[in-house]
Amino acid sequence: IAPEKQMILGYEKGIPRRGSFLDIYSAAVAGESGSGKTSTMLFLIGSGLVSDNIKFIGLDPHYPHPNSLGSKTKPLWEAGLMRIATYKDDMLGVLAEVERIIDNRLRQADTDTTPIVLVIDELAFLSKTPIGSSVAHTMERISTEGRKCAVYMLASSQTWLAAPTG
Secondary structure, eight states: OOTTOOEEEEEETTEEEEEOGGGSOEEEEEOOTTSSHHHHHHHHHHHHHHHHOOEEEEEOTTTTSTTSHHHHHHHHHHTTSEEEEOSHHHHHHHHHHHHHHHHHHHTTSOOOOOOEEEEESSHHHHHTSTTHHHHHHHHHHHHHHGGGGTEEEEEEESOOOOOOOO
């Protein structure tokens, strides 16, 4: 990982596939407990911060647990490199902020082209909380309109269900 250096996005027939974090657009990290989801998220966040000047804004309902993404990224938020919302009202505020950014960039009221990535940890858990419909709405907006205005998503969960959002 280095500034301006492409990262390994995966392997195809044993050959590294390289690119920018932004080549991913939006991504999901899935796996059982202990399978390395948080480590993968940390790698992707670190790669984006170092090589692509990305602004990360996150949701983590399990902070301050020491193994939570929020706890593991706390030095980044303390340094102003990332922000994580950990409580309901703060999470709703982050979701509203991401939607405002999308609206303003699409209307050309905001000409900032800095990529924004909404990081959602524990998506399955969040979907069953009172803010679940708001999370789903913002995810849908990012998936349909985000690429046009440099707003992306990185989500992690132990379980995934194929169902329409909203």
